[in-house]
Amino acid sequence: MSAEQSPKIVIVDESPIRAAILEEGLREAGFTQIVHIREMQSLLARIYAVDPDIILIDLENPSRDVLEAMFQVSRAVRRPIAMFVDQSDSSSIQASVEAGVSAYIVDGLKKERIKPILDLCVSRFNAFAKLQEELERTKSQLEDRKIIEKAKGILMKVKGLNEDEAYVLLRSTAMREKKKIGEIAQSIITASEMLK
């Protein structure tokens, strides 16, 4: 795709990581003209300055309502901007709203050209959400590991066990009570603090 044909895309997102993930995807797909707007002050003025063909905005962004106003005050824009919606697009809308992204396009841009961009947005937004989830999980695993270390220390001290024996005791208790090792470890810490 030549630069001439590549539509100008604005990404409005306060999350720099998510915007970068989306931008990377768009560039891989051959879109070359991409501008990321992170600052929400005078958003419309910035958008008018870029004069984009397509605007992508995340749904956590209150400034989405600002974009809706562009349909009403189109005199200030080169071309009227209309949202990528008609009655036949309900599945695209559903997928994008669920993923947390919305697209606005300049009137006249062909629908066939928008669909792949929106699909890409949806998959990148979903990928970002998954990434965040994994990050959360890793964090809680780290947290668990710290708790288990502490509980092992308590067991070693109170029951005179070595490290392996303390861990085996934790694990077998967790299995017997059908709980996570982290939960058993936490209750040992709580109990030991109460008994101090």
Add this chain to the structure above:
Amino acid sequence: MTATLRIGFIPLVDAAALIIAVDKGFAAAEGLEVELVREVSWSNVRDKLNIGLFDAAHLLAPVAIASSLGLGHVKVPIVAPFSLGINGNAITVSPALLAALMEEIDGDRFDPLATAKALAKVVAKRRKAGADPLTFGMTFPFSTHNYQLRFWMAAAGVDPDEDVRLVVLPPPYMVDSLANGHVDAFCVGAPWNSVAVDLGIGHILHFVSDILVRAAEKVLAVRQIWADKHPDVVAALVRAAVKGTEFIEETANLAETSHILAQPERIGVDAEVIQRTLTGRLKISPDGTFRESARYLLVGREGAGRPEPVQAAWLYAQMVRWGQTALSAEALKTAMAVFRPDLYDAALGHSGDGQASTPFRAFAGPAFDPADLGGYLSSFEVGRRAP
């Protein structure tokens, strides 16, 4: 009957009936298990309601009408079996604009015609001096805020599209935008006017009840298709909301109501600010001047909960006046049918007979008659009516 519902809302005081209905257990008592979902934009609320991610929503009354008419977005018929609030907005101006207006004013400072005329003079002076046009913030193209600002200034000949700039701003950004001079004034709901006054950067010029005696602000919105399919759930939801308003309107419950609404996952501002809004006693100036109006925000009392089709007709007339759509008898009928007093009456076991609709009254213009929208609209000099 039991039903599980997801209901979207924007953190504003006129979501009170829904929040209280859920948090005080009135919804549960009706067999409804409700998850209230706090949203950040009206566009999100509209889209999530339209595609069924929400079963019901706290929605701007004009958005419910626009959605039913397919204006600005996909056409999804919406019905409003309950009115969540009447009035409740205010116009706040910067100290500089207030001073300019007071220099020009001829008459009562609380008379909207006098302030509008003063605004016309300020606008003319600025134009002569080559200054930028004044900028007014409001919340959404299809909003009462937009129409209230326009109605007010146009009464004195100020053209809202030519003589000033009207810009959409998310309510939480209004105060900052006024402070840093991005806007000279704004029209927004509670609590944002009070926040600007408390910070010393704004003066409340008007309660919108100065401009329109009684204007439908937010509605409880559901998809028509959903309402047709679940009449019992709609009725239960209306009854729960009515119980919510009864609780709110009881003076003895004021502190508890404000406390519940102030929670971070609900509206998330000081309980004291919410209390001011609910009592209609607002600090209007940083110097501590208070002003009180029994009509500042009506939640439940004076029949506020019963949707009145005449209100929908007036809102539709504004869409026509400002060029958002063309006048058609069929569209008017569709707009009026969004407001469903019959569903409200059925839920409460009222017959609805003898429930006369309150006539629509404003500080300017002729009497409003939905049967003669063309005549009503042609009486206004300023407008963007599509040919």
